[in-house]
Amino acid sequence: MSIVVGILFAIGTYLILSKIFLRIILGTSIIGHGANLLLLTMGGLKKGGPPLLGLQELNFTDALPQALLLTAIVINFATTALFLVLSYRAYKVLGTDDVGELRGYPDE
Amino acid sequence: MHCFYLINAIPFAYALIVPLLYKKFNAKIHTGWFVLVVPLLVFLHLLTYIPPVAKGKIISFTLPWIPSYDINFTAYIDGLSLVFSLIIAGIGLLVTFYSIYYLSKQKEALHNFYIYLLLFMGSMLGLVFADNIYVLYVFWEITSITSFLLIAYWFEREKSRSGAQKSLLITIFGGLAMLSGFILLSLITGTHSIREMIVQAGMIQSHPLFIPSMLLVLLGAFTKSAQFPFSTWLPDAMEAPTPVSAYLHSATMVKAGIYLVARCTTIFGGVPEWFWLVSGTGLFTLLYGSINAVRQTDLKALLAYSTVGQLGLIMGLLGLGSAALYFDVVGEGVLYAIAVFAAIFHLVNHATFKGCLFMVIGIIDLETGTRDIKKLGGLLQLMPLSFLPALIGSFAMAGLPPFNGFLSKEMFFTAVLNASKMSIFHMGTWGNILALVAWVASVFTFVYCMIILLRTFGGRPKGYKLKKSHITPIAILIPPFILAALVIIIFFYPNALAKYLLQPAWQAVLPTKITLQQIEINAWHGLNVEFLMTIGVVVAGAFLYKTLERLYSIYRYYPKMLTLNNIYEFLLEKMEAVSLAITRRYMTGFVRDYLVYILGFVVLMIGGTAFLSGGISLSLSGDAPINFYELGLLVAMICSALTVLLARSRLTAVIAVGALGLLIAFLFVLFRAPDLALTQLVVETITTALFLLCFYHLPKLKKENSTIQFKAVNVLVSVGVGVVTTMLALSVRGNSLFKTISGFYENAYELAGAKNIVNAILVDFRGFDTMLEILVLSIAGLGVYALIKIHLVGRRENEANK
Numbered sequence: 001m002s003i004v005v006g007i008l009f010a011i012g013t014y015l016i017l018s019k020i021f022l023r024i025i026l027g028t029s030i031i032g033h034g035a036n037l038l039l040l041t042m043g044g045l046k047k048g049g050p051p052l053l054g055l056q057e058l059n060f061t062d063a064l065p066q067a068l069l070l071t072a073i074v075i076n077f078a079t080t081a082l083f084l085v086l087s088y089r090a091y092k093v094l095g096t097d098d099v100g101e102l103r104g105y106p107d108e
Numbered sequence: 109m110h111c112f113y114l115i116n117a118i119p120f121a122y123a124l125i126v127p128l129l130y131k132k133f134n135a136k137i138h139t140g141w142f143v144l145v146v147p148l149l150v151f152l153h154l155l156t157y158i159p160p161v162a163k164g165k166i167i168s169f170t171l172p173w174i175p176s177y178d179i180n181f182t183a184y185i186d187g188l189s190l191v192f193s194l195i196i197a198g199i200g201l202l203v204t205f206y207s208i209y210y211l212s213k214q215k216e217a218l219h220n221f222y223i224y225l226l227l228f229m230g231s232m233l234g235l236v237f238a239d240n241i242y243v244l245y246v247f248w249e250i251t252s253i254t255s256f257l258l259i260a261y262w263f264e265r266e267k268s269r270s271g272a273q274k275s276l277l278i279t280i281f282g283g284l285a286m287l288s289g290f291i292l293l294s295l296i297t298g299t300h301s302i303r304e305m306i307v308q309a310g311m312i313q314s315h316p317l318f319i320p321s322m323l324l325v326l327l328g329a330f331t332k333s334a335q336f337p338f339s340t341w342l343p344d345a346m347e348a349p350t351p352v353s354a355y356l357h358s359a360t361m362v363k364a365g366i367y368l369v370a371r372c373t374t375i376f377g378g379v380p381e382w383f384w385l386v387s388g389t390g391l392f393t394l395l396y397g398s399i400n401a402v403r404q405t406d407l408k409a410l411l412a413y414s415t416v417g418q419l420g421l422i423m424g425l426l427g428l429g430s431a432a433l434y435f436d437v438v439g440e441g442v443l444y445a446i447a448v449f450a451a452i453f454h455l456v457n458h459a460t461f462k463g464c465l466f467m468v469i470g471i472i473d474l475e476t477g478t479r480d481i482k483k484l485g486g487l488l489q490l491m492p493l494s495f496l497p498a499l500i501g502s503f504a505m506a507g508l509p510p511f512n513g514f515l516s517k518e519m520f521f522t523a524v525l526n527a528s529k530m531s532i533f534h535m536g537t538w539g540n541i542l543a544l545v546a547w548v549a550s551v552f553t554f555v556y557c558m559i560i561l562l563r564t565f566g567g568r569p570k571g572y573k574l575k576k577s578h579i580t581p582i583a584i585l586i587p588p589f590i591l592a593a594l595v596i597i598i599f600f601y602p603n604a605l606a607k608y609l610l611q612p613a614w615q616a617v618l619p620t621k622i623t624l625q626q627i628e629i630n631a632w633h634g635l636n637v638e639f640l641m642t643i644g645v646v647v648a649g650a651f652l653y654k655t656l657e658r659l660y661s662i663y664r665y666y667p668k669m670l671t672l673n674n675i676y677e678f679l680l681e682k683m684e685a686v687s688l689a690i691t692r693r694y695m696t697g698f699v700r701d702y703l704v705y706i707l708g709f710v711v712l713m714i715g716g717t718a719f720l721s722g723g724i725s726l727s728l729s730g731d732a733p734i735n736f737y738e739l740g741l742l743v744a745m746i747c748s749a750l751t752v753l754l755a756r757s758r759l760t761a762v763i764a765v766g767a768l769g770l771l772i773a774f775l776f777v778l779f780r781a782p783d784l785a786l787t788q789l790v791v792e793t794i795t796t797a798l799f800l801l802c803f804y805h806l807p808k809l810k811k812e813n814s815t816i817q818f819k820a821v822n823v824l825v826s827v828g829v830g831v832v833t834t835m836l837a838l839s840v841r842g843n844s845l846f847k848t849i850s851g852f853y854e855n856a857y858e859l860a861g862a863k864n865i866v867n868a869i870l871v872d873f874r875g876f877d878t879m880l881e882i883l884v885l886s887i888a889g890l891g892v893y894a895l896i897k898i899h900l901v902g903r904r905e906n907e908a909n910k
Contacts, residue, residue, distance in 0.1 A: 010830025
């Protein structure tokens with residue numbers, strides 16, 4: 001599981017470092033997934049039933065990482081959406097999807 | 109809290125209300141009149157400390173500032189700080205009075221001026237009273253900054269600005285060096301108090317960090333006191349208004365370095381390194397300053413170089429006097445301790461005669477509109493009243509009787525002669541050279557004093573006119589006259605001064621090792637070597653003055669390239685160029701490069717820390733066993749992630765990411781997290797839809813035309829990040845330092861009436877977090893909306909334009 005997290009991070013990082021908007025956004029999305037899994041792993045995997053009371057199970061998995069994750073997933077979605085629209089807008093205005101060509105003004 | 113603090117806080121507090129006073133009354137009353145109260149109060153208050161301090165009492169107050177770091181406003185009033193503070197308040201009083209007439213209330217931004225001046229006064233007082241090294245440092249830097257502001261007071265002049273910048277660069281550089289020296293000292297001794305360090309002086313001197321800390325502290329003192337080769341800022345600082353030059357750049361701020369050296373003499377003194385560095389730098393600066401002063405044509409620049417020289421003299425005396433600490437017993441040590449006494453004496457004298465001269469030259473500048481001695485002459489007929497203080501001031505500086513400069517100059521010669529006979533510190537032949545340097549520098553001092561006096565007041569009036577007739581009221585002459593009177597009074601009654609001020613200060617500089625006896629200052633002590641030297645100075649000086657034209661032609665041989673000014677400018681230019689080049693190299697403006705820095709740093713820091721602290725544990729024992737379904741899911745996830753990486757078309761990449769999200773949702777199911785799985789499903793669906801929506805607008809993925817190197821770096825960084833994350837994830841399972849806090853949430857039903865713990869946490873226990881999360885979502889939504897909306901507006905405008 002940890003190894004998968006590592007691989008997701010590596011791929012996500014590589015995508016972020018590339019020059020094309022779409023790949024960068026996909027990269028952040030993948031890193032987001034990786035982070036989610038990392039959190040879940042940290043909480044410990046499978047030590048009992050789902051964290052629902054009243055199921056007659058004596059112990060259940062750690063609820064806290066799940067709560068954190070729920071938040072993280074939603075926020076991840078929000079940032080992805082914003083990035084997407086931002087890149088779309090940048091492409092419309094600047095006519096390029098190559099980050100390498102966005103260097104501000106030459107006299108800066 | 110003692111009223112001492114109140115008194116010393118007045119300058120700062122008063123600085124706050126100066127703008128109000130300026131706004132309300134400036135039309136009628138010059139703001140300076142209000143400010144005058146401050147130095148007067150401080151001065152009167154300080155006078156009350158003279159009797160107890162003269163009896164050898166040492167008064168100290170402590171006001172906690174940051175007690176947990178052992179940083180407190182500990183004020184320590186002994187002879188040394190009292191002498192300095194009296195000079196600060198006394199000259200401050202006269203200078204404020206002088207500035208009332210010097211700065212016109214119609215034209216100048218007086219509120220700025222007086223705020224800076226008051227801040228300076230307050231911090232300078234704080235500096236000399238501070239016992240804590242950090243407090244001392246803070247006040248030290250405030251004086252540098254206020255000096256900067258005052259030099260750039262006429263900021264519309266280009267020369268003022270560059271002079272201010274120069275002084276700031278040099279003094280702050282020294283201040284930082286001094287701070288590091290202080291930190292080293294506190295590491296050695298384990299205390300922040302200067303007095304406690306003095307007690308441990310012996311231990312400091314045998315410590316391996318002794319020499320570095322000494323050098324750093326001296327760097328601070330030398331830059332502040334404009335010692336060679338840092339003297340170059342002082343002549344440029346003369347762009348400040350004359351009251352500032354008289355106050356900061358001759359009487360007080362530049363003496364902060366002297367104060368520091370005097371204060372630290374007991375800590376560092378008694379070793380050859382300190383002796384040679386301080387006295388050598390001081391005497392060389394004396395020579396350098398006096399020789400350069402002669403060639404100046406601007407009167408203020410001349411005075412600046414003379415200040416450099418005189419500061420060098422005082423510094424040199426302190427260095428010579430430190431030899432006394434080499435001796436433990438009464439006897440030979442006292443012979444050298446005289447030098448320290450002479451240093452303090454000359455310090456007071458210098459404040460009086462130099463302040464007087466600056467003020468007179470300020471008046472000349474106001475009246476004639478020039479300070480160039482080539483244009484001046486014959487002022488004796490036009491400004492006879494100003495002639496008197498000028499005469500007294502310059503004769504005192506030249507070391508002639510009956511003025512106080514004569515006494516301290518004689519003592520200077522005595523000290524140098526004593527030192528030249530010294531048997532320690534490899535003196536040998538060097539001793540005689542010291543005496544020669546002192547004598548030659550005094551000859552040049554005599555010459556420039558004569559230039560000040562005779563070139564401006566002597567001769568005939570040249571072709572310039574006085575601006576109207578006496579634009580300055582006669583009252584402006586009061587401060588120079590007071591100082592001139594002091595010059596003479598000190599000559600005739602030196603022993604009163606010595607008993608109440610100089611003696612305690614002397615005791616404060618050399619407190620422990622030798623018992624100092626009472627010193628009698630006599631104007632006449634027979635026809636001895638010192639007196640012969642003075643006669644020699646007068647004769648040689650008069651001869652040089654007669655042949656001044658020939659002297660000037662010798663100066664022309666000195667290559668211009670090698671002046672300190674040029675060296676400073678060269679260094680500054682190079683520094684700017686190099687830093688620009690370095691910045692250009694890494695600030696490429698390309699976002700990816702910055703990401704590489706950030707991620708590389710993350711890898712190095714987290715990975716490095718984990719590695720060095722041994723926090724990595726790769727034991728798999730705590731991990732859950734993997735069953736068949738999970739394994740399949742994980743493999744599928746890796747495959748889809750790789751697909752994203754390698755995809756050639758946009759559609760494949762987007763769908764692969766979607767697949768990845770869905771696989772994770774399945775994983776959540778397997779890991780007993782039903783809520784997560786639900787959310788993930790919904791979110792993933794929307795995200796994919798969103799991707800596909802934008803997909804229509806974004807260009808096709810094209811093959812990246814990047815170099816192998818570019819890709820290699822990317823691969824390296826991303827593999828690093830991956831490895832570190834994996835290790836992190838594994839190590840977390842291995843080390844459990846804290847008890848999990850999840851237990852607190854398990855009674856969700858009793859507390860929140862919810863059976864689903866996750867939901868209870870989100871909406872009840874951590875309700876605020878969820879609310880803020882909603883806020884984030886709304887902001888993102890607004891951002892998305894705005895980006896699209898703005899676009900539409902822009903397009904409409906474009907269409908309208910067409």
